[in-house]
Amino acid sequence: MSTELRAALREAVADAPPYDVDPRAVVRAGVRRTRRRVGAAVGLGSLAAAALAVATVLSGPERPAPDPAPAEIDRVDVDRALPLRIDPLTTTRTTWRDSGPASLEYDRYEGITTDGLVLRARYTNDRGHAEIGLVEPATGATDWLPPLPGRPPEVTVVELTEDRLVLAEWMHQGRTLLLFDRGTRTWQRSVVHVSGSWEVHLPPVIRMGPEDRVYVGSTMEGESAPLHWWSASLEEGGQARVEPGLRGVAVAWTDDAELRATWDGRVVVSTPAGETELSDRRPDGCDEPTAFPEVAPTVLWAGDRPVVTYFCESGSDVPGRTTVVHERHGGRVVEIADAAAVAADASHVVLSGVTDDGAEHPGHTSTYVLDLDQLTLARVGEGMHDAQVALAAGLLLWNTPGPDDSQDAYDVVWNVARLE
Structure with missing residues (x-):
């Protein structure tokens, strides 16, 4: 995999040091990651967290020439987004x-x-x-949790619910998953081992799937495609099984549906009642990037709406982005050029993208909030080269530059506000 592709795909992900390195070296790698996020060109977010999927077209017979693209497309322009002024409930800051x-x-x-x-x-x-602690936004009080098993220097978010927390730390050819039961306030440690020589420069995709299985997706070392998937029981861990049916596919789940997407624009939602093909082509004006062929979109759910972000030809080594929001059963499509979806809930999609017109920090990555009901786009959190975002329970988390920006130091501030 080329260094350009690694840079383009690295979004809300950490360096991938071997599991047996010195913990201080791991922390230094995390510092370097954040340094790159603040000081490098846009390459997303626990998640953020974590563009994350590299893929080839789904296997199977060639499809006939597609019908004309659907006419009912609403296009939203990031350059017309107005500033969103919201007061944080709580913040934290790192210099x-x-x-x-x-x-x-x-x-x-x-x-x-x-x-x-x-x-x-x-x-x-x-x-x-x-x-690790849990902060009550209204008061800013932190409930510090019992120490993590193994006491790692850094973790990433997999899942945060009212019942449990699922975190992960890097491990050579596998993942160490840390489960916190919020009722008993106890941690459990589960190690998932993955076979094969996967890409060591990018942490894998981690998804929670059906039947409480954790899905691990990665390309293989020296390859840019396709994405390979493995899965294992979250609680039991052990040797992960290969998921050949997901080879080359970006995938995400809800309680009752599976979303799959491929680099050529095919988007399918599967339920127990059957499959619905929402798209069979890439968005208009979003040609496959010649420098990074067969790079699949990233996918997530906005309530019951599938959200897909494609890499697009930009004429440079850094590909562009186009995000498409589908209705689950077809129909209206919303397209946002020059932005990547990084978080969503039932009524909003949070995106990151570079804005030059009217922005306080032109050429930097801004965070945008798309109201799915009103189809309005607002801009928040200008000035970060990489947006670190979360959205849940009506709360928005985003990062901004802090006041200290001297030659040998810089600040990052994490904000949480209620999104009306």
């Missing part, structure tokens, strides 16, 4: 430095639970491991 003890430390918000608490992660040199 990154190039060297010295403080360069290893962080204090940040990682995500939002389905019942409206904020996951906070903190690393200090005196403790030497990540601390």
Whole structure:
């Protein structure tokens, strides 16, 4: 995989050090990741978290020439987005430095639970491991949880519900999953082992799937496509089984449906009642990037609406983005050019994209909020090269530059506000 492709795909993901490295080296890698996010060109977010899928077209016989594209398309222009002024309920701030003890430390918000608490992660040199807490946004009070098993220096979010927290730490050829039961306030550690020599420069895609199985997706070392998938029981872990039926597919689930998408624009929703093909082509004006062939879209659900972000030809080494929001049973389509979907709930999609017109920090990545009912787009959080975003329980989490921007230090502020 080329360095350009790695940079283009690295969104809300961490460096991937081997599991047996020195913890301080892992933290330094996390610092380098954040440094790149703030100081490098756009390459998303627990998640963010985590463009994440590289794929080939679904296997099977060639389809006939597609019919004309559907006429009912609403197009939203990011350059016309108005500033969204909302007051944060709670914030936390990290000052990154190039060297010295403080360069290893962080204090940040990682995500939002389905019942409206904020996951906070903190690393200090005196403790030497990540601390995890839940913040009540209305008061800013933090409930620090019992120490993580294995006491890793850094974790990423997989799932945050009212019943449990599922976090992950990097492990060579696998993932260590950390499950926190919020009722008993106890942690459980589960290790999923994956066979094969997967791509070591990008952390894998982690998805929760049916029957409480965790799905791990990755390309293989030295290849740019296709995406390979494995799955294992979340609680039992162990050797993951290969999922050949998902080879080359970007996939996400709801309680009763599966969303699949491929690089050529085919989007399918499957339920127990059958399949619905929502698209059989790429969006108009979003040609396949010649430098990164067969890069699949990233997918997520906005309530019951499938959301798909494609990589597009831009004429440079960094591909463009186009996001498409579908109705689950077909019909209206919303397209947003020059933006990537990074989070969603039933009535909003949060996107990141570069804005030059009217922005306070032209050429930087801004965070946008799309109201799916009104089809209005608002801009929030200008100035970050990489948006770190979460959306749940009516709360929006986003990051902004802080006031300290000296030669050897810079600030990142994580904000949480209620999204009306």
